[in-house]
Amino acid sequence: MADNKVWKPKILGMVCNWCSYAGADLAGGGRIQYPPDVRIIRVMCTGRFDSLFVLKAFADGADGVLISGCHFGDCHYLEGNFKAAKRMFMVKRLMKSIGLDDRRFRMTFVSASEGAKWAAVITDVVRTINELGPSPITEFRK
Amino acid sequence: MMVEKKKTTTKKTETKKQEAKKVAPVKQEVKKQAAAPAPAAQNAVAAPGATTQKDARIGVFICHCGTNIAGSMDIQAVQDYAKTIPHVAYVDNYKYMCSMPGQTLIQKAVKENNLTGVVVAACTPRLHEPTFRTATKDAGLNPFRFEMANIRDQNSWVHMHDREGSTEKAKDAVRIAVAKAALLQDLFPKSVPVEPAAMVVGAGVAGMQASLDLAAAGIKTYLIESDMSIGGRMSQLDKTFPTLDCSQCILTPKMVDVGRSEKIELMTWSEVENVEGYIGNFEVTIKKKARGVMTPKEAAAKGIVGGGCNGCGDCDAVCPVIKPNVFEVGMKPRKAIYINHPQVVPLIYTIDFNACVKCGLCVTACGPEKRAIDLNMQDEFIKVKVGTVILATGYDIFPIENKQEWGYKRYENVITSLEFERLICASGPTGGHLVRPSDGQTPMRVAFVLCAGSRDNTGIGKPYCSRFCCMYSLKHAHQIVEKIPGCVPYIFYMDIRSFGKMYEEFYYRIQNEGAKFIRGRVANILEDPKTKNLHVYADDTLLDRPVDMEVDLVVLAAAIEPKADTNRTRKLFGVSCSQDGWLLEAHPKLNPCGTTTAGVFLAGVCQGPKDIPDTVAQAEGAASAASIPIHMGEVELEPYFAQCIEEKCAGCGMCVNLCPYSALSLVEKNGRTVMQVTEAKCKGCGTCGGFCPGGAIWMQHFATPQIVAQIDAFLLGGEE
Ligand SMILES: Cc1cc2nc3c(=O)[nH]c(=O)nc-3n(C[C@H](O)[C@H](O)[C@H](O)COP(=O)(O)OP(=O)(O)OC[C@H]3O[C@@H](n4cnc5c(N)ncnc54)[C@H](O)[C@@H]3O)c2cc1C
Ligand code: SF4
Ligand code: SF4
Ligand code: FES
Numbered sequence: 007m008a009d010n011k012v013w014k015p016k017i018l019g020m021v022c023n024w025c026s027y028a029g030a031d032l033a034g035g036g037r038i039q040y041p042p043d044v045r046i047i048r049v050m051c052t053g054r055f056d057s058l059f060v061l062k063a064f065a066d067g068a069d070g071v072l073i074s075g076c077h078f079g080d081c082h083y084l085e086g087n088f089k090a091a092k093r094m095f096m097v098k099r100l101m102k103s104i105g106l107d108d109r110r111f112r113m114t115f116v117s118a119s120e121g122a123k124w125a126a127v128i129t130d131v132v133r134t135i136n137e138l139g140p141s142p143i144t145e146f147r148k
Numbered sequence: 149m150m151v152e153k154k155k156t157t158t159k160k161t162e163t164k165k166q167e168a169k170k171v172a173p174v175k176q177e178v179k180k181q182a183a184a185p186a187p188a189a190q191n192a193v194a195a196p197g198a199t200t201q202k203d204a205r206i207g208v209f210i211c212h213c214g215t216n217i218a219g220s221m222d223i224q225a226v227q228d229y230a231k232t233i234p235h236v237a238y239v240d241n242y243k244y245m246c247s248m249p250g251q252t253l254i255q256k257a258v259k260e261n262n263l264t265g266v267v268v269a270a271c272t273p274r275l276h277e278p279t280f281r282t283a284t285k286d287a288g289l290n291p292f293r294f295e296m297a298n299i300r301d302q303n304s305w306v307h308m309h310d311r312e313g314s315t316e317k318a319k320d321a322v323r324i325a326v327a328k329a330a331l332l333q334d335l336f337p338k339s340v341p342v343e344p345a346a347m348v349v350g351a352g353v354a355g356m357q358a359s360l361d362l363a364a365a366g367i368k369t370y371l372i373e374s375d376m377s378i379g380g381r382m383s384q385l386d387k388t389f390p391t392l393d394c395s396q397c398i399l400t401p402k403m404v405d406v407g408r409s410e411k412i413e414l415m416t417w418s419e420v421e422n423v424e425g426y427i428g429n430f431e432v433t434i435k436k437k438a439r440g441v442m443t444p445k446e447a448a449a450k451g452i453v454g455g456g457c458n459g460c461g462d463c464d465a466v467c468p469v470i471k472p473n474v475f476e477v478g479m480k481p482r483k484a485i486y487i488n489h490p491q492v493v494p495l496i497y498t499i500d501f502n503a504c505v506k507c508g509l510c511v512t513a514c515g516p517e518k519r520a521i522d523l524n525m526q527d528e529f530i531k532v533k534v535g536t537v538i539l540a541t542g543y544d545i546f547p548i549e550n551k552q553e554w555g556y557k558r559y560e561n562v563i564t565s566l567e568f569e570r571l572i573c574a575s576g577p578t579g580g581h582l583v584r585p586s587d588g589q590t591p592m593r594v595a596f597v598l599c600a601g602s603r604d605n606t607g608i609g610k611p612y613c614s615r616f617c618c619m620y621s622l623k624h625a626h627q628i629v630e631k632i633p634g635c636v637p638y639i640f641y642m643d644i645r646s647f648g649k650m651y652e653e654f655y656y657r658i659q660n661e662g663a664k665f666i667r668g669r670v671a672n673i674l675e676d677p678k679t680k681n682l683h684v685y686a687d688d689t690l691l692d693r694p695v696d697m698e699v700d701l702v703v704l705a706a707a708i709e710p711k712a713d714t715n716r717t718r719k720l721f722g723v724s725c726s727q728d729g730w731l732l733e734a735h736p737k738l739n740p741c742g743t744t745t746a747g748v749f750l751a752g753v754c755q756g757p758k759d760i761p762d763t764v765a766q767a768e769g770a771a772s773a774a775s776i777p778i779h780m781g782e783v784e785l786e787p788y789f790a791q792c793i794e795e796k797c798a799g800c801g802m803c804v805n806l807c808p809y810s811a812l813s814l815v816e817k818n819g820r821t822v823m824q825v826t827e828a829k830c831k832g833c834g835t836c837g838g839f840c841p842g843g844a845i846w847m848q849h850f851a852t853p854q855i856v857a858q859i860d861a862f863l864l865g866g867e868e
Binding site: 016018023024025027028030031033034035037038039040041042043045046047048049050051053054055056059062063066067068079080082083084085086089090093117118119120125 | 303306307308309310313314316317321725727732788808835837838847855859863
């Protein structure tokens with residue numbers, strides 16, 4: 007692991023149990039292939055995501071962060087994803103103000119029946135982060 | 149059969165401790181947070197921050213899932229790596245971790261190695277978290293000391309050709325899971341009493357069967373039906389395949405039983421307006437739409453002794469407004485005050501207030517004794533409490549006129565199968581005589597177009613198979629051969645799907661009766677404007693030649709689709725839908741009646757196309773599942789409640805407004821304003837915890853230190 011010289015993006019995904027996590031499982035059931043660069047942390051609802059989690063991840067050296075939950079109106083807890091989306095905009099503004107490209111942080115909506123969409127989302131997230139390259143924070147810490 | 153034994157036990161080594169030291173700064177920070185002062189002993193055993201990480205001893209168990217996982221990654225590499233993760237005291241792997249030997253292996257390891265937590269790297273927690281929690285519990289640990297790493301559904305199955313990427317991802321997943329497991333606490337699910345009543349929404353054959361079963365089990369059941377009668381689609385059918393018994397003959401006795409049952413409170417012309425609460429304690433508001441006519445019971449309540457509707461129909465006779473009867477697919481008229489058909493249950497007339505001109509003739513006809521009609525009746529809202537709910541809302545027919553090439557609604561002699569059912573039915577608009585709508589003549593050549601709008605990837609129709617069209621079209625072919633001597637059915641099909649018990653035999657029977665089968669999708673239908681006959685154009689794919697067939701009548705086996713208001717219904721009950729819009733079951737194979745909302749179950753076509761035998765089977769399954777919590781008397785709720793760390797709470801009250809369930813409030817405690825959680829209301833979404841600026845909310849099982857530990861484990865833990 008240590009002598010792995012090629013840069014591989016480090017991407018954190020925080021997904022809700024009811025929609026996106028289920029959608030990701032469905033992609034598995036359908037054997038829909040996508041790149042393996044995202045690590046998933048499961049929470050009950052995207053409403054659980056604290057802006058600080060995202061900032062902490064970037065501070066720890068994440069190259070990208072993805073929050074994914076239910077479509078608006080489908081949240082298992084009514085409106086957690088609305089609250090999450092609000093926080094997402096705030097975090098994005100903060101990122102811009104410190105010179106961090108806000109394309110590194112994304113919120114998506116993938117339902118329990120959208121396995122193919124999940125695979126497409128991950129593929130696109132990985133492509134974007136690959137294009138953006140290593141996070142400037144990691145570079146700075148070096 | 150002997151099980152393969154492959155065991156590699158690891159004890160914590162000196163080197164491991166050193167590694168643990170390297171990541172120490174991060175861990176310390178976590179620990180500090182984790183050790184945050186506990187809130188007042190509302191939950192004495194599982195006080196926030198009760199566990200420090202120092203003494204955690206985690207066992208990691210890696211599953212091969214046969215070759216499902218082992219085929220795509222290097223299990224040995226993951227195992228070797230797991231041994232180096234801080235706090236890991238034991239690592240093992242096995243072919244099927246969920247099997248009996250696999251679970252025994254976990255229990256033995258926990259006991260022999262004094263483990264404090266269990267990590268299983270296998271499929272998905274959505275499938276086997278309950279299994280491994282039980283195993284963890286049987287090992288003598290609190291079941292919430294278990295954490296799962298998903299290395300199958302979200303790894304080996306989706307990175308099948310990237311062995312290295314998949315192995316690295318599995319290592320990270322294990323490390324992330326261990327970080328959380330090390331901080332997990334004992335939790336104790338809360339038991340809540342279950343309201344000893346159930347609700348069934350939709351009274352087609354599915355809802356009726358489910359209600360009858362629940363009633364037979366002694367459970368008070370509210371059956372809610374939006375139409376004026378129960379029975380659903382099945383009451384519109386003439387005969388049913390493959391046995392050809394008459395639909396009314398097998399359905400009406402059931403309808404009568406439903407109407408008569410003392411345990412079933414039937415509410416027709418009613419809809420669900422609002423749902424609150426959770427399994428065991430749903431509070432449902434039902435809208436009783438103004439029907440304009442009182443039942444004898446309702447009349448009695450108003451002091452009209454011996455009054456109320458007795459179904460005599462005197463009102464119907466005098467009403468001047470004429471409308472098409474939807475039950476007869478518009479082929480028969482009805483009045484503004486009407487019943488769908490003579491066998492309705494309950495036999496109570498209903499006024500269509502959109503059509504009624506309030507002339508009052510019906511009121512006079514009903515007379516001063518019954519006084520059943522109230523033209524000023526208002527919608528009524530009724531609240532009931534139930535423990536469990538079954539959704540059985542059925543289906544609609546796809547608007548087949550959208551497939552313009554077949555000319556439905558443009559050509560008079562192109563009809564749908566549902567119209568055919570009514571025309572061939574003895575109680576239908578023509579008394580059972582199949583006639584051409586254009587001239588009332590008996591058709592002698594009838595074309596059946598199968599998969600009309602089903603298995604259609606053009607974006608206009610439905611991609612799925614509607615599952616009963618093949619079979620009912622065979623039934624229709626049989627019916628015309630039987631009723632109209634010399635009449636020839638031509639069946640245009642893609643494949644005949646006769647998969648059920650005795651279905652293939654039924655198919656052979658129809659072939660022998662003289663039905664002609666043409667394999668090919670119908671491309672176009674054109675009408676001869678003079679004769680109103682139809683030309684059916686298709687490609688016979690077996691003979692490889694184009695077909696132009698002139699027929700007298702075309703019957704389109706139209707696709708079916710979810711009810712128009714399915715989205716509204718599912719949102720009321722917090723149920724998801726699949727891509728096609730049908731209500732989503734909890735698991736397609738292992739939990740086909742359940743949903744992701746505990747206590748809400750599915751029955752019948754609302755979950756996906758199915759014929760009557762499958763509908764009834766699922767209804768009985770759903771009724772059984774819905775009766776379990778009621779018979780148990782109490783259910784356990786997952787203890788993912790929010791807790792307030794009072795020392796940190798500034799009493800700002802921001803969280804109070806965020807909670808969608810009004811579970812939070814501000815209270816005075818020791819001279820300070822602090823937040824308080826009403827656990828019975830909290831559903832554990834974590835929205836409050838994601839916001840609190842002071843970090844004062846402890847989300848059980850998803851606490852901030854636990855999540856931060858996961859993030860750190862991923863991003864920092866791997867850097868040696
Ligand atoms: C032309 C045709 C022929 C068929 N022939 C056969 C056959 O021969 N053999 C066979 O096995 N199957 C046959 N079927 C299939 C059969 O109709 C279904 O399997 C069966 O009717 C499904 O029953 P259900 O209770 O799930 O749905 P439905 O019969 O649709 O019942 C649903 C009920 O719920 C009510 N409802 C809907 N939404 C709400 C709401 N929001 N609130 C309250 N109530 C609501 C509806 O009014 C309805 O009464 C045929 C189908 C068609 C179209
Ligand atoms: S948001 Fe946090 S600090 Fe404010 S009242 Fe709620 S728990 Fe207390
Ligand atoms: S976790 Fe969700 S339901 Fe529970 S108190 Fe917080 S916001 Fe309300
Ligand atoms: S449960 Fe999925 S976003 Fe709230």
